[in-house]
Amino acid sequence: MFTKEQQLIASKIHEFCAANELPPAELKWHPIPFSGEWGFSTSFFQVAANEARAGKGNKIPVPKRAQEIAEQVKSQIGSVEGIGHIEAVSGYLNVYFKTSDYATRVVDEVLNAGADFGRGAQKSETVMVEYAQPNTHHSFHIGHARNTILGEALARLVQFAGYETIRASYPGDLGLGVITVMWIYEKFYKGQEPAGVHERGQWLAKLYVEATALLEKQENEIPEQTAQREAYDVERREMYRKWDEGDAEVRELWRTTREWSLEELREVLHMLDVKMDVWFYESEVDEPSKAIVDELIAKDIATDERPQGGAVIVKIDEKLGLTKEKYRTNVLLRSDGTTLYLTKDLALAKVKFEQYHVDRSIYVVDVRQSLHLQQAFAILKLWGFKQAEKCYHLGYGFVSLPEGAMSARRGRVVLFKDVADEAVRRVLAVEAEKSADIPADEREKVAYQIGMGALIYSMLSVDNNKDIVFDINEALSFDGRTAPYIQNAYVRANSILKKSKVENRKSGDLQPLTFDYDLTNHEIELIEKLSRFPQTVEQAANEYRPLVMAAYVYDLANAFHSFYHAVNVLQTEDEKIKHARLMLVMAAKQVIENALRLLGIQAPEVM
Ligand code: ARG
Numbered sequence: 001m002f003t004k005e006q007q008l009i010a011s012k013i014h015e016f017c018a019a020n021e022l023p024p025a026e027l028k029w030h031p032i033p034f035s036g037e038w039g040f041s042t043s044f045f046q047v048a049a050n051e052a053r054a055g056k057g058n059k060i061p062v063p064k065r066a067q068e069i070a071e072q073v074k075s076q077i078g079s080v081e082g083i084g085h086i087e088a089v090s091g092y093l094n095v096y097f098k099t100s101d102y103a104t105r106v107v108d109e110v111l112n113a114g115a116d117f118g119r120g121a122q123k124s125e126t127v128m129v130e131y132a133q134p135n136t137h138h139s140f141h142i143g144h145a146r147n148t149i150l151g152e153a154l155a156r157l158v159q160f161a162g163y164e165t166i167r168a169s170y171p172g173d174l175g176l177g178v179i180t181v182m183w184i185y186e187k188f189y190k191g192q193e194p195a196g197v198h199e200r201g202q203w204l205a206k207l208y209v210e211a212t213a214l215l216e217k218q219e220n221e222i223p224e225q226t227a228q229r230e231a232y233d234v235e236r237r238e239m240y241r242k243w244d245e246g247d248a249e250v251r252e253l254w255r256t257t258r259e260w261s262l263e264e265l266r267e268v269l270h271m272l273d274v275k276m277d278v279w280f281y282e283s284e285v286d287e288p289s290k291a292i293v294d295e296l297i298a299k300d301i302a303t304d305e306r307p308q309g310g311a312v313i314v315k316i317d318e319k320l321g322l323t324k325e326k327y328r329t330n331v332l333l334r335s336d337g338t339t340l341y342l343t344k345d346l347a348l349a350k351v352k353f354e355q356y357h358v359d360r361s362i363y364v365v366d367v368r369q370s371l372h373l374q375q376a377f378a379i380l381k382l383w384g385f386k387q388a389e390k391c392y393h394l395g396y397g398f399v400s401l402p403e404g405a406m407s408a409r410r411g412r413v414v415l416f417k418d419v420a421d422e423a424v425r426r427v428l429a430v431e432a433e434k435s436a437d438i439p440a441d442e443r444e445k446v447a448y449q450i451g452m453g454a455l456i457y458s459m460l461s462v463d464n465n466k467d468i469v470f471d472i473n474e475a476l477s478f479d480g481r482t483a484p485y486i487q488n489a490y491v492r493a494n495s496i497l498k499k500s501k502v503e504n505r506k507s508g509d510l511q512p513l514t515f516d517y518d519l520t521n522h523e524i525e526l527i528e529k530l531s532r533f534p535q536t537v538e539q540a541a542n543e544y545r546p547l548v549m550a551a552y553v554y555d556l557a558n559a560f561h562s563f564y565h566a567v568n569v570l571q572t573e574d575e576k577i578k579h580a581r582l583m584l585v586m587a588a589k590q591v592i593e594n595a596l597r598l599l600g601i602q603a604p605e606v607m
Helices: 003-019 045-053 062-077 099-116 142-160 176-189 197-215 223-245 248-271 282-298 316-320 341-356 367-383 386-390 416-434 440-460 472-476 483-500 521-531 533-542 546-566 575-599
Strands: 030-032 038-043 085-089 092-097 126-130 164-169 312-315 329-333 360-366 391-396
Touching: 003 062, 003 092, 038 099, 045 062, 062 085, 062 092, 092 099, 099 521, 099 575, 126 142, 126 341, 142 164, 142 360, 142 391, 142 416, 142 440, 142 533, 142 546, 142 575, 176 197, 176 223, 176 248, 197 223, 197 248, 223 248, 248 416, 282 312, 282 329, 282 341, 282 367, 312 316, 316 329, 316 367, 329 341, 329 367, 341 360, 341 367, 341 386, 360 367, 360 386, 367 386, 367 391, 386 391, 416 440, 416 472, 440 472, 440 483, 440 546, 440 575, 483 546, 483 575, 521 533, 521 546, 521 575, 533 546, 533 575, 546 575
Parallel strands: 126 164, 126 360, 360 391
Antiparallel strands: 030 038, 038 092, 085 092, 312 329
């Protein structure tokens, strides 16, 4: 926002350093919170330290030398247009603005940039974010929802920060779990098919639970049961073998049922407003991963113990020369030549970097798969795959229920679709009572925005490393740190503007914008929050932490609610001040909307 001034001052500093033979150092700017004025600052400790390291600077202690440089720089700069005054204090150069100028520029810039306010300059790097990658033949539960919501928010942040961004999914669509569902379907349910995309997808998960119960050894089972169970297992394994062989019928059954799952997944992603760019599947990297194993054997990174009836393994720790156990020994091919989850991840990484030319690859995956991913990255490194170090695992904690862990095997899961429907239903019931003046179809849209918003925010307002005990009542309670509280700030801003008939900049642009009056603390707080949005985008994107943005937008909403209670915008007598306040409200509305959008949450016009 103040880049012009910052650049101007930076160039004067560089001139000064060059003229005085000071070693260059990167300048970092920090905002100065309001204390009668706003400003930004930079320090000279790095310059002084570099100088000392180079054996110059006459052995003056670094802090003292930093202050000397700050003073010299200050006098060199002189006065700069737009800047109130400059101070050299304790090694820092503090640059201050006239309060009115600063406020005007913040609000002006927000309104001019609109939906683009806070967008980072275009970067040359391409970043791939992989998320929303559940296994097929299962259903999408709230653990998957946490993954998807986190991944989408990250993708939005990275993209808005200026990186070319590719969204990728990677469903696991093969393996014994998949075959288990196909087996029971073929045996007991062939030809059946529930109506409805969600119903059909979820049905497969029910079949899986049923199959598991049939195939699992029971306590005190009688010999007939044992025989039955074992016979079922033989059938299931036979089906797996046929699948592997490419048997036409089994493949057809696989394709059909897989599509049922994927269709449900696409619907869920649609509900969450996620638009995937690329779909990878485990089944598609299965063959390519075998070729990588051959290479690893040829390079003596992997050991082929199949001739002795064993598997293909890689002793990662030994190959890396580690003395302590870290990555352990891993199987890459079973004795029958089939690949493992780990094997396929090697091929996936290669595709990501070589076909999609990404510079960085982020994996949003359950923290319990941390070792798995570290192993994959380590093997890639051993293989000589340079981009291995450009792979990053963004883990997230476990989602459990108040009654304990979820279990897909036991059918004890909370489905995302059920929670989302329930959320919208509850909001609609409240709205029907409290906001009867909103037309029915709009009420439904608003209920959807609020219900989904509540759900999404409940997942993003917790640090990704922390576990979540998912309690639907809590997620939908609208008190405290929740999306509805934030959305309500947006709605209030909107309603002030509506009442004033100044709904956009143009309709209010009758007079020049100036904050040349005694600002209340509430206005100061609000302006300061608005000015911090661009750097919040940058921080959240660089640290891969949507939580930073979630916390920010709550604070912003909070500042707006306080302002709303304390300052009566519409009753302001002085026309100039009233105009400034309306523009501030408009700017707040815009930034709340921008911040929510980056989290994947919509802002309703009314509620
Ligand atoms: N499908 C896996 C699961 O449901 C997650 C995939 C994670 N991504 C990866 N590249 N391994 O656990």
